Amino acid sequence: MKYLALVISLIATAWAVPIYAQMPAINLRGVDEALIVEPTQVMVLGTAHLAAFDNVEPRHIDSLLDRLAVYNPQAITIEGVPGETCEMMRAYPSEYAAALDSYCTDVAPFRAESAMNAAEAAARVRALLGDWPSTPAPAERRSLAAAFLAAGEPYSALVQWWQLDQAERRSGDGLGMASVAYLENRATSMNESTQIAARLAARLGLERVFTADDHSSDLVLKPHGLALWARMREIWDTNDPSSKDGYVQAENDIVAGDILAAYRFYNSPETQRQAINNDFRKAMNDSEGAQFGRAYNSWYQVRNLRMVSNVVAAGATVPGGRVLSVVGASHKPYFEAYLDMMHDIELISTDTILN
Structure with missing residues (x-):
């Protein structure tokens, strides 16, 4: 009985301990x-x-x-949703079907034209940007645009597209007819990712935008x-x-x-x-x-x-x-x-x- 009374006493004491809000030990606001x-x-x-x-x-x-x-x-x-996140959501269609339809571009035509899957395209983007020349040739820009499209990064592909002379905005180097048609249509779409961010990036000579x-x-x-x-x-x-x-x-x-x-x-x-x-x-x-x-x-x-x-x-x-x-x-x-x-x-x- 004494043991039981002690246990009850300890429990009662524990519940009586006041709970205080915890302030952060370090204030991280500002630089x-x-x-x-x-x-x-x-x-x-x-x-x-x-x-x-x-x-x-x-x-x-x-x-x-x-x-x-x-x-x-x-x-x-x-x-914009990163291409790699869209790939994750494609692996769980029962969970993300609505988000996929609303926020992720159908990249299958671009992958067929460039012969790259998601992982290959992402690796290709990193490899190209890792050794990017100060004055890229049109073929290099088309190749990077194709990799961006296959990787699910269409706005970055558009940044490359807009930095090509008009005569160089054509198929080749991984860009097929579906890719070219998509980029031409995307260039006229009225949304802030295209008309503010991608246009500004191309104007400033940047190579991509980050989703x-x-x-x-x-x-x-x-x-x-x-x-x-x-x-x-x-x-x-x-x-x-x-x-x-x-x-x-x-x-x-x-x-x-x-x-x-x-x-x-x-x-x-x-x-x-x-x-x-x-x-x-x-x-x-x-x-x-x-x-x-x-x-x-x-x-x-x-x-x-x-x-x-x-x-x-x-x-x-x-x-x-x-x-x-x-x-x-x-x-x-x-x-x-x-x-x-x-x-x-x-x-x-x-x-x-x-x-």
Whole structure:
């Protein structure tokens, strides 16, 4: 009995121990004070998804490209899923079918024309870039474009395509008719990865863009099915309709030729706060039923963490250099918060080029 009483006493004592929130032992915000070499600079450009707009043409964003060229990034990341991630998702079609259809290019025609599988194409890209000449011949650019396509990196293939003289934009060196047709069509597509990131990379003489999106995080949502999105629509419907006014005006600004005004809106601190308050902060407080809003919030955090790791990897290719990350505006506050915890990354305000 004495032994039992002692056990009960110990258990009671253990439950009585207070639990305190743990503060990080080291504050990692900002550039590490111990850094004695130049930090890597990263500017996060929050963007609209331009493909959703009517009447927007490449010429409407020329003034933005001019400003970004002054920043002169040495590496550019985009909201595109890396080819290797698409390969992983292809290995699990039952888990990722929707993401594959939405975010991964069908590379089978390109692989047939270049006679490379995924691993061979990725190795070919690394080998070519590892010994890339200062003045590549057209055949070398076509060969690298073919490898990028087969590796599932179409935007980087487009960067090479645009640096060819018009007469050299033809089949050969691994590019077949399907590859050429795809690149010509992609060149006219109105989305930010093409018309901002890839165009800027080609203009600056870069050899690629780095794909930084992630949809392996979609497994967080998988167990909840369509019921989650029905609940999220209920949450979003509680927003003040006037909160959309700024986005409507920004679209009008783009079409009217004032893209800088639109991008000042997308990247302003007030727009960022409003987006967080109307979406993720509401979702994280969802206490009804299965708490779908919390699952949605977790998914977005996981996605952003993995995306930022890809940005950091891109920055590692230009240590002490300049990186531009072009990403949907709702990702921007997460990107900047997470990047600010890296030892050797200095965040550069978009005010530098937009104002």
